[in-house]
Amino acid sequence: MDGRHARGAHTRRVTLARAVDIATVDGLEGLTLGRLAAELQLSKSGIFAHFGSKEELQLATISFAEEVFTEHVLRPAFQAPRGKPRLLTLFERWMDFSRARVFAGGCFFSTVMAEFDAREGKVRDVVVRWRTTWSELLTRLIEEAVEEGHLTPGIDVSQLVFELTAFGRAANHDSLLTRDDSHYDRALTALRARLGESD
């Protein structure tokens, strides 16, 4: 199962696991090769060799975060029944994911979206692409909920996507700032109210 390059792949993953923790706390710019090397007890050049540039390290870190997020949030959501249950599960998982501090600084994408929203470059572009993916996913789940008869047909889907996402991101940042978990409950309360109390 190791493949031919098992050792390198393992180091890479260990490195990226540390990288997402650093990035969620100090940002993808605060993520430096020297610090990564020191914390992992590896050489700076050794880590550098795995990625080729700082920017590639940042992009690899985003990919890794995406993987973990998919595993913890997206995949479980798709095991819930189509429609409103799936939508609710997605947000419950997202909030649990942030609350559990799977990454040291909470939700990776909330952090990175805020960090790069006003900048230029490849990293920003990838972050924007992720935002699009997320919005499209949410749009689909909401439309399915309408199809299933769980939501009113006339509903403004884009508006709903905006609001629900706003709740989740706010819960993440507020809980980190105030060190008070209750904001996650606030987000879920807001979400359920917005989707209608029924069910």
Added chain:
Amino acid sequence: MDGRHARGAHTRRVTLARAVDIATVDGLEGLTLGRLAAELQLSKSGIFAHFGSKEELQLATISFAEEVFTEHVLRPAFQAPRGKPRLLTLFERWMDFSRARVFAGGCFFSTVMAEFDAREGKVRDVVVRWRTTWSELLTRLIEEAVEEGHLTPGIDVSQLVFELTAFGRAANHDSLLTRDDSHYDRALTALRARLGESD
């Protein structure tokens, strides 16, 4: 009218004006003395002398942003009638402030709160304090709207504070990421719906 230290005070304000623009784009950590000096055509040590340390520069930048935000958003809001109109005006002004890019990277506090939410130190503490101030202000305005009979007495004020703030921050980041102004309208739509369509 110059007072005794007019020249220094002027340089200080020009420096801070540039600092908030840099900070809203690249964060308060991305704000460096060298860059500030280069853009302002001043010497690094000259700028440094005004603040004494990088951290003091960051704190001064926050104070400056607070001033400008107060002038553009808070003060106008208090000229609107007590109750729901004041609440609505506050958010309209906030959204206009971000949309107009008074600071190059949009809302200063949305950016900085996301940047420092998972860190430690004086800067974080000041940011948290600002968040508290904002929450208390919003709480007061909502309570006044209840007193004026503009909102239902039984309403969950903290919950409302959370949701309304979430809309504003999301609009700021989404508009920056997508370069699409419409998110501000989304936020105001969500806000009005949440406060009740009437009036």
Added chain:
DNA sequence: TCACTATCTGACCGATCGTTCGTATAACTT
């Protein structure tokens, strides 16, 4: 005009940044 003080500069400090390169060490292939 003169003295004083506020303001700003330029050279420099040690530390760290991302990056390059030659080389050593491990691991796998044959």
Added chain:
DNA sequence: AAGTTATACGAACGATCGGTCAGATAGTGA
């Protein structure tokens, strides 16, 4: 066992970081 490749290291690079300091310059009050 030998040969080959993957992996990691250590020393060094120019640039930049925050910070220090002695001295030049400018503005003020007497």
